[in-house]
Protein backbone atom coordinates (compact mmCIF):
# COMPACT_ATOMS: atom_id res chain seq x y z
CA UNK A 725 0.00 0.00 0.00
CA UNK A 726 1.26 3.54 -0.72
CA UNK A 727 1.96 5.81 2.24
CA UNK A 728 -0.91 7.96 3.51
CA UNK A 729 -1.06 11.28 1.69
CA UNK A 730 0.11 13.54 4.56
CA UNK A 731 3.16 11.32 5.19
CA UNK A 732 3.95 11.16 1.47
CA UNK A 733 3.63 14.92 1.17
CA UNK A 734 5.99 15.37 4.13
CA UNK A 735 8.56 13.09 2.48
CA UNK A 736 8.40 14.90 -0.88
CA UNK A 737 8.63 18.26 0.92
CA UNK A 738 11.71 17.09 2.82
CA UNK A 739 13.50 15.60 -0.17
CA UNK A 740 12.49 18.13 -2.86
CA UNK A 741 15.90 19.84 -2.79
CA UNK A 742 17.65 16.68 -4.00
CA UNK A 743 14.93 15.30 -6.31
CA UNK A 744 16.40 16.55 -9.60
CA UNK A 745 19.87 15.34 -8.81
CA UNK A 746 18.64 11.92 -7.72
CA UNK A 747 15.93 11.30 -10.32
CA UNK A 748 16.58 13.77 -13.15
CA UNK A 749 18.33 11.30 -15.43
CA UNK A 750 15.80 8.49 -15.06
CA UNK A 751 12.82 10.86 -15.43
CA UNK A 752 14.26 12.39 -18.59
CA UNK A 753 14.23 8.97 -20.32
CA UNK A 754 10.47 8.84 -19.69
CA UNK A 755 9.97 12.38 -20.99
CA UNK A 756 11.71 11.49 -24.26
CA UNK A 757 9.22 8.67 -24.84
CA UNK A 758 6.22 10.78 -23.84
CA UNK A 759 7.30 13.81 -25.87
CA UNK A 760 7.26 11.68 -29.04
CA UNK A 761 3.60 10.91 -28.43
CA UNK A 762 2.53 14.34 -27.21
CA UNK A 763 -0.06 16.03 -29.46
CA UNK A 764 -0.31 19.80 -29.94
CA UNK A 765 -2.81 21.28 -27.53
CA UNK A 766 -4.33 24.49 -26.33
CA UNK A 767 -4.52 23.57 -22.63
CA UNK A 768 -2.35 20.91 -20.98
CA UNK A 769 -2.21 19.70 -17.37
CA UNK A 770 0.66 17.88 -15.64
CA UNK A 771 -0.71 16.04 -12.59
CA UNK A 772 1.98 15.43 -9.95
CA UNK A 773 4.33 17.76 -11.83
CA UNK A 774 6.93 17.66 -9.04
CA UNK A 775 9.85 20.00 -9.73
CA UNK A 776 8.43 20.78 -13.18
CA UNK A 777 10.98 18.95 -15.31
CA UNK A 778 8.35 17.94 -17.89
CA UNK A 779 6.67 21.35 -18.03
CA UNK A 780 9.22 22.88 -20.41
CA UNK A 781 8.62 20.05 -22.92
CA UNK A 782 4.88 20.56 -22.53
CA UNK A 783 5.32 24.26 -23.25
CA UNK A 784 6.68 23.39 -26.71
CA UNK A 785 3.36 21.71 -27.56
CA UNK A 786 0.69 23.55 -25.57
CA UNK A 787 -0.30 27.20 -25.21
CA UNK A 788 -1.56 27.12 -21.62
CA UNK A 789 0.13 24.84 -19.14
CA UNK A 790 -0.93 23.98 -15.63
CA UNK A 791 1.02 21.84 -13.17
CA UNK A 792 -0.47 20.52 -9.95
CA UNK A 793 1.30 18.83 -7.06
CA UNK A 794 0.53 18.35 -3.39
CA UNK A 795 4.08 19.20 -2.27
CA UNK A 796 4.71 22.93 -1.79
CA UNK A 797 8.48 22.36 -1.82
CA UNK A 798 8.40 20.50 -5.15
CA UNK A 799 6.25 23.30 -6.59
CA UNK A 800 8.68 25.91 -5.28
CA UNK A 801 11.39 24.40 -7.51
CA UNK A 802 8.95 24.07 -10.43
CA UNK A 803 8.13 27.77 -10.09
CA UNK A 804 11.75 28.74 -10.76
CA UNK A 805 12.02 26.38 -13.70
CA UNK A 806 8.71 26.89 -15.49
CA UNK A 807 7.89 30.56 -15.23
CA UNK A 808 5.17 30.39 -17.91
CA UNK A 809 3.15 27.62 -16.28
CA UNK A 810 0.36 28.06 -13.76
CA UNK A 811 1.24 25.97 -10.71
CA UNK A 812 -1.33 24.88 -8.18
CA UNK A 813 -1.00 22.97 -4.93
CA UNK A 814 -3.74 20.35 -5.02
CA UNK A 815 -4.56 16.67 -4.57
CA UNK A 816 -4.62 14.60 -7.76
CA UNK A 817 -7.82 12.98 -6.47
CA UNK A 818 -9.60 16.33 -6.23
CA UNK A 819 -8.48 18.45 -9.16
CA UNK A 820 -9.64 22.07 -8.81
CA UNK A 821 -10.82 22.33 -12.42
CA UNK A 822 -14.15 22.13 -14.21
CA UNK A 823 -15.10 19.06 -16.26
CA UNK A 824 -13.52 18.98 -19.71
CA UNK A 825 -10.97 21.75 -19.01
CA UNK A 826 -7.92 20.24 -20.75
CA UNK A 827 -6.97 18.90 -24.18
CA UNK A 828 -4.04 16.91 -22.81
CA UNK A 829 -3.24 15.48 -19.39
CA UNK A 830 0.11 13.97 -18.48
CA UNK A 831 1.04 12.33 -15.24
CA UNK A 832 4.55 10.94 -14.87
CA UNK A 833 5.36 8.49 -12.04
CA UNK A 834 2.43 9.52 -9.85
CA UNK A 835 -0.02 6.61 -9.83
CA UNK A 836 2.19 4.35 -7.68
CA UNK A 837 1.70 6.94 -4.94
CA UNK A 838 -2.08 6.95 -5.09
CA UNK A 839 -4.25 4.94 -2.65
CA UNK A 840 -6.82 4.12 -5.38
CA UNK A 841 -5.29 4.68 -8.85
CA UNK A 842 -8.58 3.79 -10.57
CA UNK A 843 -10.21 6.71 -8.75
CA UNK A 844 -7.34 9.03 -9.73
CA UNK A 845 -7.63 8.05 -13.40
CA UNK A 846 -11.38 8.83 -13.27
CA UNK A 847 -10.45 12.28 -12.01
CA UNK A 848 -8.05 12.69 -14.98
CA UNK A 849 -10.91 11.68 -17.31
CA UNK A 850 -13.32 14.15 -15.68
CA UNK A 851 -11.12 17.19 -16.44
CA UNK A 852 -10.21 15.99 -19.95
CA UNK A 853 -12.34 17.20 -22.86
CA UNK A 854 -13.98 14.67 -25.19
CA UNK A 855 -11.33 13.30 -27.60
CA UNK A 856 -8.61 14.70 -25.32
CA UNK A 857 -5.47 12.66 -24.69
CA UNK A 858 -4.22 11.34 -21.33
CA UNK A 859 -0.66 10.04 -20.92
CA UNK A 860 0.14 8.39 -17.62
CA UNK A 861 2.96 6.35 -16.16
CA UNK A 862 3.60 4.34 -13.01
CA UNK A 863 6.46 2.25 -11.70
CA UNK A 864 6.60 -1.17 -13.33
CA UNK A 865 7.41 -2.93 -10.08
CA UNK A 866 4.06 -1.61 -8.75
CA UNK A 867 1.74 -1.75 -11.75
CA UNK A 868 1.38 -3.45 -15.13
CA UNK A 869 0.30 -2.09 -18.53
CA UNK A 870 -2.85 -4.23 -18.16
CA UNK A 871 -3.75 -2.45 -14.92
CA UNK A 872 -3.29 0.95 -16.53
CA UNK A 873 -5.50 -0.14 -19.42
CA UNK A 874 -8.19 -1.45 -17.04
CA UNK A 875 -8.26 1.83 -15.09
CA UNK A 876 -8.43 3.94 -18.24
CA UNK A 877 -11.22 1.80 -19.70
CA UNK A 878 -13.21 2.01 -16.45
CA UNK A 879 -12.82 5.80 -16.59
CA UNK A 880 -14.35 5.95 -20.10
CA UNK A 881 -10.96 6.51 -21.69
CA UNK A 882 -9.99 4.38 -24.67
CA UNK A 883 -6.48 2.96 -24.22
CA UNK A 884 -4.51 3.56 -27.43
CA UNK A 885 -1.21 2.07 -26.27
CA UNK A 886 0.14 0.61 -23.04
CA UNK A 887 3.61 -0.82 -22.58
CA UNK A 888 6.60 -1.38 -20.31
CA UNK A 889 9.65 0.76 -20.94
CA UNK A 890 12.67 -1.28 -21.99
CA UNK A 891 15.29 1.18 -20.77
CA UNK A 892 13.32 2.70 -17.92
CA UNK A 893 11.44 1.89 -14.75
CA UNK A 894 7.89 2.82 -15.79
CA UNK A 895 4.82 1.41 -17.46
CA UNK A 896 3.09 3.89 -19.76
CA UNK A 897 -0.47 4.21 -21.03
CA UNK A 898 -1.82 6.64 -23.60
CA UNK A 899 -5.58 6.94 -23.83
CA UNK A 900 -8.26 9.09 -25.45
CA UNK A 901 -11.44 10.29 -23.82
CA UNK A 902 -14.51 8.92 -25.51
CA UNK A 903 -17.68 10.89 -26.02
Ligand SMILES: C[S@@+](CC[C@H](N)C(=O)[O-])C[C@H]1O[C@@H](n2cnc3c(N)ncnc32)[C@H](O)[C@@H]1O
Nearest residue numbers: 736772773774793794795798815816832833837
Ligand atom coordinates in the same frame (compact mmCIF):
# COMPACT_ATOMS: atom_id res chain seq x y z
C1 LIG B 1 7.85 10.47 -8.30
S1 LIG B 1 7.39 12.17 -8.25
C2 LIG B 1 7.19 12.53 -9.98
C3 LIG B 1 7.29 14.01 -10.23
C4 LIG B 1 7.26 14.43 -11.70
N1 LIG B 1 6.06 13.97 -12.37
C5 LIG B 1 8.48 13.97 -12.43
O1 LIG B 1 8.35 13.53 -13.58
O2 LIG B 1 9.59 14.09 -11.91
C6 LIG B 1 5.70 12.09 -7.70
C7 LIG B 1 5.10 13.46 -7.48
O3 LIG B 1 3.71 13.30 -7.22
C8 LIG B 1 3.33 14.16 -6.16
N2 LIG B 1 2.16 13.56 -5.51
C9 LIG B 1 2.09 12.41 -4.82
N3 LIG B 1 0.81 12.19 -4.40
C10 LIG B 1 0.08 13.24 -4.85
C11 LIG B 1 -1.28 13.60 -4.75
N4 LIG B 1 -2.16 12.85 -4.05
N5 LIG B 1 -1.69 14.72 -5.34
C12 LIG B 1 -0.82 15.52 -6.01
N6 LIG B 1 0.49 15.25 -6.13
C13 LIG B 1 0.94 14.12 -5.56
C14 LIG B 1 4.54 14.23 -5.26
O4 LIG B 1 4.52 15.39 -4.43
C15 LIG B 1 5.68 14.24 -6.29
O5 LIG B 1 6.01 15.54 -6.68
